[in-house]
Amino acid sequence: MRKCLVLLSGGIDSSLMLTLVKEQRDDEVYAMSFDYGQRNKTELNAAIFQAIKFGVKDHLIITIDMSSIGGSSLTDRNMNVPKDRHDSGFNWSIPSTYVPARNSVFLSFALGWAEVLGVEEIYIGANSLDFAGYPDCRPEYFEAFEKMANLSTRRGMEKKFTIKIRTPLIRMSKEEIISEAINKGVDLSKTFSCYDPDYRSRACGHCDACKLRLEGFENAGIEDPIQYVDKERDILLAMDTTLLDEQ
Numbered sequence: 079m080r081k082c083l084v085l086l087s088g089g090i091d092s093s094l095m096l097t098l099v100k101e102q103r104d105d106e107v108y109a110m111s112f113d114y115g116q117r118n119k120t121e122l123n124a125a126i127f128q129a130i131k132f133g134v135k136d137h138l139i140i141t142i143d144m145s146s147i148g149g150s151s152l153t154d155r156n157m158n159v160p161k162d163r164h165d166s167g168f169n170w171s172i173p174s175t176y177v178p179a180r181n182s183v184f185l186s187f188a189l190g191w192a193e194v195l196g197v198e199e200i201y202i203g204a205n206s207l208d209f210a211g212y213p214d215c216r217p218e219y220f221e222a223f224e225k226m227a228n229l230s231t232r233r234g235m236e237k238k239f240t241i242k243i244r245t246p247l248i249r250m251s252k253e254e255i256i257s258e259a260i261n262k263g264v265d266l267s268k269t270f271s272c273y274d275p276d277y278r279s280r281a282c283g284h285c286d287a288c289k290l291r292l293e294g295f296e297n298a299g300i301e302d303p304i305q306y307v308d309k310e311r312d313i314l315l316a317m318d319t320t321l322l323d324e325q
Contacts, residue, residue, distance in 0.1 A: 080105045080106075080198055081105055081107075081135075081196055081197040081198065081199075082099060082105050082197055082199040082201060083109070083110060083197045083201065084096045084099055084108070084200075084201045085110055085184055085185075085188055085201065085202045085203070086109040086110065086111050086129060087111065087112075087125060087203070088111065088120075088122060088123070088124030088125035088126075088270055089121060089124070089203070089269055089271045089287075090252075090256060090259055090264070090269045090271065090294075091203035091205055091247055091255055092125075093124070093128045093259065093264050094203070094255055094258060094259040094264055095246060096128055096132055096201075097132060097259070097262045097263070097264050098246060099201060100132045100134075101262065107135055108134055108136050108137070108138070108191070108197065109125070109128075109129045109134045109136075110137075110139075110140065110191060111125040111137070111140070112139070112140050112141075112142065112184055113139060113140070113142075114142050114143070114144040114145075114153070115142070115145030115146070115153045116144075116152050116177075117152055117153075117155070117159070117273065118152075118272060118273060118275055120272075120279040121270045124269050124270045125137075125139075127265075128264075128268065131265070131268075138191060142187075144177060144180065144183070150174060150176060150178065151273075152177050152273055158174075159174070159175060159273045159274040159282075160175065160286065161282070161284035161285055162289070163289075164286075164289065172211055172213065173211055175273055175287075176212055179214070180214065182214060182223070184202075185200065185202065185223055189227050189230075189231065192241060193231050193233055193241075196239075198239050198240070198242060199241075200241065200243050201244045201245075201246065202220070202243065202244070202245055203247050204220070204248055205247040205248055205251075205252070206250065211286075217245070217248060221243075223243055224241065224242060228240055251294070251297075252291065252293065252294030253298045255294065256294045256298045257300075260298075266304075267303035270304065271287040271288065271290075271291045272285060272287055272288050273288075278305075280307045281305065281306045281307070282306070282307055283306040283308045284308075
């Protein structure tokens with residue numbers, strides 16, 4: 079029975095990917111998540127929920143401090159997370175939320191555990207919206223990493239098996255991913271995407287991740303079930319207006 083390892087962030091993409099892997103294959107499925115110094119810790123709780131729900135063989139959470147490196151608004155609190163970046167026209171430039179070498183670091187940890195476990199396939203939930211702005215989400219990057227993985231491991235050198243980097247969502251839009259996640263029974267209320275949530279773990283609604291998520295839900299004709307700061311504020315304002323009208 080083959081084994082596989084899923085990089086699980088707690089977002090919609092990786093949660094759907096875990097669902098598909100568990101549904102389509104009768105393998106031993108492992109999951110790995112990262113506490114890397116990011117602003118958003120809520121996603122880790124979401125990852126734990128999904129790992130438990132889908133019954134992975136083991137879920138390993140790696141703690142590394144990428145905030146000490148800096149260079150990204152996701153890990154450096156002295157930098158502002160860009161908001162409403164595409165309102166005046168979509169901009170494919172690399173944003174400040176790019177974390178230097180993050181996917182290379184994550185995949186290297188995954189590769190190490192995969193070699194120990196005897197895992198042949200590593201799954202990562204990159205998609206077309208990711209690689210448009212992030213250099214380490216491009217198909218050619220994953221192809222190059224796969225080649226490196228098989229050159230740099232004992233199992234690869236001994237030809238015991240070949241490590242494969244799988245990106246099943248790479249050509250899917252956010253709308254397609256959301257629709258498929260709903261069809262597969264993913265609890266989207268237990269996923270999280272925001273780069274800059276507030277102290278109550280409510281999504282900001284204005285960072286790139288929130289904008290793409292909200293657009294995906296809108297295009298799919300479905301309401302996003304998670305809490306947003308603006309949405310809750312609108313509800314409270316509506317309630318206040320109703321009370322004033324009644325008075």
